[in-house]
Every structure is written in structure tokens, then in C-alpha cells.
Amino acid sequence: MNDPTPSPARAQPLQAVGAPPAHMPLVLIIEDEEPIRRFLRATLEANHYRVKEAGTAREGTLLAVMIYPDIILLDLGLPDGDGLNVTRAIRKESRTPIVVLSARGQESDKVAALDAGADDYLTKPFGVGELLARLRVALRHSIGAGGRRDDSGQNASLFTCTIDRRTLRVDLAARLVHVTDVAEGQDPGVSREVRLTPMEYKLLAFLVRHSGKVLTHQMILKEVWGPQHTSDVQYLRVYAGELRKRLEVDPAQPRFLITEPGVGYRLSDGGT
Numbered sequence: 559m560n561d562p563t564p565s566p567a568r569a570q571p572l573q574a575v576g577a578p579p580a581h582m583p584l585v586l587i588i589e590d591e592e593p594i595r596r597f598l599r600a601t602l603e604a605n606h607y608r609v610k611e612a613g614t615a616r617e618g619t620l621l622a623v624m625i626y627p628d629i630i631l632l633d634l635g636l637p638d639g640d641g642l643n644v645t646r647a648i649r650k651e652s653r654t655p656i657v658v659l660s661a662r663g664q665e666s667d668k669v670a671a672l673d674a675g676a677d678d679y680l681t682k683p684f685g686v687g688e689l690l691a692r693l694r695v696a697l698r699h700s701i702g703a704g705g706r707r708d709d710s711g712q713n714a715s716l717f718t719c720t721i722d723r724r725t726l727r728v729d730l731a732a733r734l735v736h737v738t739d740v741a742e743g744q745d746p747g748v749s750r751e752v753r754l755t756p757m758e759y760k761l762l763a764f765l766v767r768h769s770g771k772v773l774t775h776q777m778i779l780k781e782v783w784g785p786q787h788t789s790d791v792q793y794l795r796v797y798a799g800e801l802r803k804r805l806e807v808d809p810a811q812p813r814f815l816i817t818e819p820g821v822g823y824r825l826s827d828g829g830t
Contacts, residue, residue, distance in 0.1 A: 582606050582607060582608050583608070583628035583629060583693075583697060584607070584608045584609075584610065584625065584626075584627045584628050584629075585608065585609050585610070585627060585628065585629050585630070585631060585693070586610050586611075586612065586618065586625065586627035586629075586630045586631070587599070587609060587610070587611045587612070587630075587631045588612045588613075588615070588617075588618030588621075588622075588630065588631065588632045588633060588636070588641070588644065589611070589612075589631070589632075589633040589659070590613050590614065590633065590635070590636050590637050591633075592613070594633075595611050595613070598631065599611065601686055601689070601690075605690060607693075610625055610627065614637060614638045614639075615636040615637075615638050615639030615640070615641070615644045616638055618630075618636070619644055619647050619648060622648045622651075622652060622654065623648070623651045623652055626654075627654055628654070628655075628697060629654065629655045629656075629657065629693060629696055629697055630648070630654055630655065630656045630657070631657050631659055632644060632645065632656055632657070632658050632659065632676070633658075633659050633660060634658060634660040634662055634667070634671065635660065635661065635662075641658065641660070641671070642670060642671060642674045645658075645671065645674040645675045646674050646675060648675070649674070649675035655677045655678075655696035655697065656676045656677055656678075657676070657677060657678045657679070657680065657692055657693065657696055658671045658676045658678070658679045658680065659680050659682060659684070660679070660680075660681065660682060661681070661682045662681070663681040665819070665820035665821055668681075668772075668820075668821050669774050669776075669820075669821055669822075672772055672774050672777070672821065672822070673774055673776060673777070677696045677772075678692050678695070678696055678771065678772055679772065680692060695770035695771075695827060696770070696771070698770060698827060715730045715731045716729050716730070716731075717729075717730070717766045717769060717827075719769070719825075719826055719828045720828055721813045721814065721826065721828055722813060723739075724737065724738065724739055724807065724813070725737070725738040726814050727749075728762065728763070728766050730763060730766065730767075733759065734751065735751065735752040735754060735759070735762065736749050736750065736751055736752065737749070737750055737752055737805060739807075752804050752805065753804075754801075754804065757782075757797065758797060758800060758801055761778070761782050761797050761798075761801065762801060762825075764778065764781055764782050765778075765815070765823065765825035766825060768825070769825045769826070769827040770824065770825070770826070770827040771824065772818050772821060772822060772823075772824045773822045773823055773824065774821055774822040775788075775791045775794055775821075775822045776788045776822075777822065778794055778823065779791070779793075779794055798815060798817075798823060801815055802814075802815055813826065814826055
């Protein structure tokens with residue numbers, strides 16, 4: 559039975575609509591399979607990205623620190639080295655977002671890549687729309703991490719995310735959290751302050767600073783609770799559940815705080 563999901567080598571590039579933006583992000587593709595590189599180049603250039611390619615770990619590592627790409631697409635299975643080592647080497651020199659593209663689909667592989675410093679992980683075969691969405695999220699996260707303003711002029715200390723007419727707003731500078739529910743016919747909606755315990759706020763603030771990025775259980779536990787708590791996954795799940803009770807319409811079907819099964823959590827920034 560044929561796999562209905564388009565693979566990078568078979569799928570057709572998604573055509574862009576409208577004029578090119580003023581800034582066309584530079585994507586470095588580190589991938590040894592030429593057909594996949596051709597597909598990715600065609601897709602990205604059709605959607606207003608500039609592209610540079612590398613076919614080996616050595617070449618990719620060098621280009622990553624020489625050409626200053628805006629984002630890196632990295633295959634883990636390279637002929638002269640493992641992509642995890644490439645990720646670690648790049649992280650020593652650069653905070654450029656890294657999105658891993660790999661046929662390794664086990665949860666342990668995803669956790670290893672994210673713990674090594676990758677920002678996101680896509681398992682082959684993947685859809686073109688998902689690839690482009692993950693690129694946009696990683697680029698937005700990069701802008702926020704740099705303390706700059708995003709395309710709307712919003713300061714990085716003020717986080718807002720709107721999903722299904724419901725807005726989560728976190729002011730990191732003022733330590734305030736609000737949720738706005740907008741029902742039909744309401745304008746601008748009803749806002750309420752969300753009261754959190756100090757630890758709940760610390761967890762949410764860490765997620766906000768890395769919104770849109772997959773964070774492993776170990777990453778979150780280490781940063782929020784300390785290195786001695788990196789194995790207390792059930793403890794984290796309890797706090798994530800409490801946050802959902804305060805932020806979500808239906809905690810059983812969360813839209814803001816998303817579980818990445820077996821890996822960790824992602825706080826949506828509205829882009830996925």
C-alpha cells in the first residue's frame with residue numbers, strides 16, 4: 559500500500575502568493591541526498607527564501623558560521639558525521655534556529671536532537687505546509703530571543719497569542735497574565751487576569767520565552783526547577799495540568815500549551 563503522505567522527494571513545491579517580502583530569509587540546507595535538496599530549494603525559493611546548500615557535516619558546519627543563515631534545515635544522517643554532532647558544533651558558535659529533518663522517528667531521537675540544541679524536529683516524509691509553518695515559527699522565536707521587535711512592532715517582553723477568538727497575553731516585564739474571551743458579537747472581548755502561583759508563573763514565563771519551540775521535559779525541569787529535578791517528569795505534568803486549567807477553555811483539549819508526546823511541551827504562538 560502506498561504511503562499517502564508526500565515525501566520531500568515526491569511532493570510538489572507550494573507556490574507562494576504575492577510580492578516577495580523586503581527581507582528574504584537565508585536558509586542553509588545540510589542534506590546529503592541531492593533529490594531532497596532540489597525539492598527543498600524549489601519549495602523555499604518559491605516561498606521567498608534564499609537558499610544555500612551543503613552535502614556533508616563538515617561543509618554544513620563551516621557554512622553555518624561563515625554565511626550567517628537565518629535558519630538551518632539539518633538532516634541527521636550525513637555521510638561524514640552525525641547531525642547531532644553538527645548541532646552541538648553549531649551551538650558553540652551560533653544561536654541560529656535549527657530545524658532537524660530526519661527519517662529517525664523514534665521519540666528518543668527527537669529528544670536527543672532537541673537536547674543537542676535543535677529548535678524543532680520534522681520526521682520524513684513531511685508535508686510542505688507543515689515545513690513552512692515550522693520555519694515561520696522558528697524565525698519568530700529567533701527574533702524574540704534576540705530582544706528585537708517582531709513584524710507587528712511588539713516588544714519581546716510582551717507575548718500575545720490568539721487562537722479561536724481567545725487571546726493569551728503575558729507581560730513579562732509587569733509579571734501579568736490575562737486571557738481574553740471573545741464571543742460572537744463582543745468587541746473587543748472580556749479580559750480577565752489569571753492568578754498563578756510563583757512556580758506556575760515561572761513555568762509559564764519559561765515557555766513564553768521559547769514560544770513555538772518544542773521543549774523537552776529535561777530542558778524545562780532543569781531551567782525551572784533545577785538540575786536535581788530533571789527526572790521528575792510527573793511533577794512537571796502536574797504543573798502543566800494546573801496551567802491548562804487556568805488558561806484553556808477545555809484543559810483536555812488544549813490549544814495554547816501543547817503536549818509533544820514522549821518529548822515535552824510547546825507553547826503555541828498562534829503560528830501552528
